[in-house]
Amino acid sequence: MITRARAAALLFSLAALLAGPAPAAEDVTLLKDLTSVIALLGMPCDRVVSARRQADNDHIAACENGNRYRVFMNAEGRVVAQKQ
Amino acid sequence: MMPPVRTIGILCLALAAGCAGVREAPTSEMAQTVPLMVESPPVGPLEPVMTADAVAGIEPVANAPTPPSKSASAAPPPAKAPAKISASPVAVEQPRKNEVPPPAARPAEPPLDVAALKSRLRETNAIGVFTKLALKNQVDDLLEQFRAHHQSGQKSNVASLRQPYNMLVFKVLSLVQDSDPSLARTISGSREAIWAILADREKFNSVT
Numbered sequence: 583m584i585t586r587a588r589a590a591a592l593l594f595s596l597a598a599l600l601a602g603p604a605p606a607a608e609d610v611t612l613l614k615d616l617t618s619v620i621a622l623l624g625m626p627c628d629r630v631v632s633a634r635r636q637a638d639n640d641h642i643a644a645c646e647n648g649n650r651y652r653v654f655m656n657a658e659g660r661v662v663a664q665k666q
Numbered sequence: 667m668m669p670p671v672r673t674i675g676i677l678c679l680a681l682a683a684g685c686a687g688v689r690e691a692p693t694s695e696m697a698q699t700v701p702l703m704v705e706s707p708p709v710g711p712l713e714p715v716m717t718a719d720a721v722a723g724i725e726p727v728a729n730a731p732t733p734p735s736k737s738a739s740a741a742p743p744p745a746k747a748p749a750k751i752s753a754s755p756v757a758v759e760q761p762r763k764n765e766v767p768p769p770a771a772r773p774a775e776p777p778l779d780v781a782a783l784k785s786r787l788r789e790t791n792a793i794g795v796f797t798k799l800a801l802k803n804q805v806d807d808l809l810e811q812f813r814a815h816h817q818s819g820q821k822s823n824v825a826s827l828r829q830p831y832n833m834l835v836f837k838v839l840s841l842v843q844d845s846d847p848s849l850a851r852t853i854s855g856s857r858e859a860i861w862a863i864l865a866d867r868e869k870f871n872s873v874t
Contacts, residue, residue: 615794618841622800639796653796661800 609633616643616653623663625651642666777859778852780809780873786852787838792845801838808834809864809874816867824865831861 616630620643627645634642640654643663650666778786787793787801811827835857843850863869 611794615796618793618797619800622797622804622837622841655799659799660803661796 612641613643616641616651619653619661620645620651620663623661625649625663625665627651777856779856779863780860783853783856783860786849787842790842790846790849792842792849797841801841804834804837812864812870813874816870827864828861831864 612633613630616633617627620627620630627643627647627649629646630643631646632644636642636652636654640652643651643653645651652664652666654662654664656662784802784805787798793801808827808830811830815823815827835853838853839850842853863873
């Protein structure tokens with residue numbers, strides 16, 4: 583029983599270890615991407631600290647300086663950052 | 667009787683070992699002086715191969731002014747010279763290996779044209795999808811401005827597009843330089859070549 587309990591605990595911790603980093607790395611990439619887009623479009627934003635996905639290619643980005651932008655691709659295929 | 671003899675013998679051995687340790691100190695000083703002599707050869711790019719072999723050779727007789735400084739430092743202790751010669755080739759070859767690659771790596775990158783720049787930006791992992799799309803929009807906008815200018819037939823107005831072109835290049839460089847420095851270097855080196863293509867009507871029409 584003790585061996586099973588240890589194995590289960592090991593499996594759980596391993597699963598948590600492997601499952602944890604993937605979304606975090608994805609988030610970091612997305613935040614960096616949104617930061618770059620907003621800067622490229624000339625909008626004031628030091629760094630995007632959080633983002634909420636609304637749809638495909640449509641995110642609400644919250645900047646460190648308090649600004650919030652909706653970053654999305656419009657019907658013409660252009661990336662737009664709209665201040666909220 | 668035996669234990670005191672043994673103790674005296676051990677003490678003598680310890681004393682001899684201590685004296686032997688003191689004599690090793692000058693050799694370490696010698697080892698420290700070797701790099702000082704070796705550091706000077708890399709100044710001349712091709713000569714050090716000759717000088718490293720010629721330290722023990724005949725050249726000091728032929729060249730009076732320059733070699734005496736090297737031969738004066740190497741020649742007086744003849745017994746110590748073999749140690750210097752055995753140490754110097756290894757130390758001389760390492761600086762060359764460090765110095766040679768950078769000049770060879772830089773000119774190897776050919777300047778990009780517009781299509782190559784687009785494909786390199788598309789392939790790089792330094793920027794995300796949103797950024798690539800936004801960048802593509804801006805590049806297309808600038809190309810549209812060049813197209814309109816060339817179709818209008820004005821020749822003096824090309825300089826007005828230089829500032830937006832420079833701004834876009836700077837934006838691209840700022841996006842790429844941290845994560846893909848080789849691409850940033852290539853773009854920076856290709857800036858004038860790309861401008862020459864965009865500013866010339868015939869080249870522009872042939873490319874786009």
